[in-house]
Amino acid sequence: MSALQKAIAIIASGACLAALLLPFATRTGAPAGIVEFPLAAAFLVAGLLSIARFRVPVSLWLDGVLAFAGAVVLLVSLSVIGKAEAGFWFALVAAWAFSWLLVERLSHAIGRGVVLNTLGLVIPLMFGASILVIWEAATRAGGVPPILLPAPSLIWARIVSSLPTLWADFQQTFLKAVLAGYFIGCGAGFLVAIAIDRSPFLKRGLLPLGNFVSALPIVGVAPILVMWFGFDWPSKAAVVVVMTFFPMLVNTVAGLNAAGGMERDMMRTYAAGYWQTLFKLRLPAAAPFIFNALKINSTLALIGAIVAEFFGTPIVGMGFRISTEVGRMNVDMVWAEIAVAALAGSLFYGVVVLIERAVTFWHPSVRGGRA
């Protein structure tokens, strides 16, 4: 055991002991001890006993079981405890420490080659799950007003109950504005890059400007474009076009210069024309750069469309919903929109990554080498 693992193990078992000794909750005004919650007590006793790891080896999966049991027990007890007291919070700390211990030991085991590498996927999932559990437990047991931060279960309930609204907003913002703007903006950036690539003068003149514009708060043009193109989705698509154009332009121009001199010379010895060189050598060599821009743009596009809706929309759309529901203090609906946006953003990004892996299969970062 490393020093860190020892420290976490002591924290975990110590928190179990503290949770057993301190008042666990307050029910109907009277303090309720741990004996009234047999399941939680069982978890805490098992956690306390795990201190035996200093004498006998304890499997790392046992820590995983403890963490899982602790999370389940605490979530179940959320509905029966009235107000959480110190004992509850120590139990939460204990469950979290066990999950950390599992993660710590698992990554060491993977490093030593004892455990399969694919199990490494468990680690980020554990992290996400612990955040959700702590969020749920802290907001509900801590009595955080749902107006500030609703519990994940509340948000989920809201998502399920207002699917039609969410779908309409998604259609308006994502399927219309984002996708149209993304394709037009990326396509235009790509074509302009190929056009100016033939002229060294334009390249020298436009590239520094493009780089500069990429650093600007372009989202600020949203009010102007909403004024020009009206309230419906075309104005949002226009914002997306402006936001995605420059990253694509700059990256494509850089990518077109990525092919080495040797390969270019070879194309020349083949007597390849400009277009042949472009399609057979330079565009494939530029693909990693182009996909870099496509990935950056996938997030930018969603942001641009949603922010543009703050400046005026018909009564549908994710940005519209977010800004009006904030005003009406329906924060759970706002979080539901955020969840949809995050999911859409991640999926969009994931799809671009999948296409990238298929197209640039030859690149070291895809072949398994370290980029």
Added chain:
Amino acid sequence: MGKALRDGNTLPVLIVLGVLVVFWYLAAIWLNAPWQFGVYERAGTTGWGWTDFVRDTWSQERPVLPSPHQVMIELWNTTAAMAPTSKRSLVYHGWVTLSATLLGFVLGTALGILLAVLIVHNRATDRSLMPWIIASQTIPILAIAPMIVIISYNVLTGKNPLAEMLHLDADAARLVSKALISTYLSFFPVVVGMVKGFRSPEQIQLDLMHTYNASASQTFWKLRFPIALPYLFTSMKVAVAASLVGAIVGELPTGAVAGLGARLLGGSYYGQTIQIWSALFAAAILAGVLVIAVGVVERLVTERMGARPA
């Protein structure tokens, strides 16, 4: 001088800029023409000449597209020709935005470096945090910035232990809540860049530190940190621009009365296009100045550390 002009980027950039300005003037005539026709019709003016027409489209009160000189005059009037304390001064609004930007940038850079240190030194942190850090950026945080600003403002000024501990007045709370958005946007490039930077020492250099019996902290301060500095500055240039965007968007629909974002929103509500464009230019100038400032600090630091000028 002549050679620098011919071979450098200056001349092409200037020419492209000049072409853009010409296009802008032409576009202003074209876009403002319908309104101008309407004005002439209502006033009953007939027999107007082309020169009058062009001059009028370039000097409307609320043009669809203001001409460049209108924007420049507005910029001049609201900065140099006005007391910086005035509520209409862009210097005042720029400062409100800049303070949130800088606070968020400093917090974000510190957080980014801290996370990168944890990630480099602990494998469990690397495996559990890194995927979520990347996923965090696919969330359109800017889109929910207004809500985060409202919530954190309410938390910071409400009745709770945190607010009582910090004791912020309304302005400071508004500043901090905007800076949170900037922090969220600016920590990401720093984490990614610094993880790469901290891992850039070669094995042979790490081995040397090992033979010196250097502790982890000595290896960090004498090898990893200096070698990661170029990565830090590159990421900071990206981070400071992102931080400015965060501060501006954080000012949008929160009922904020000050800041460049509030100027944008106000201009859009009242159709004051010249005000929107001048706020936009002020933001662009601010972004340029911030990126250049980071570059200057970079040059000073690398020179001081004895690096060869690139």
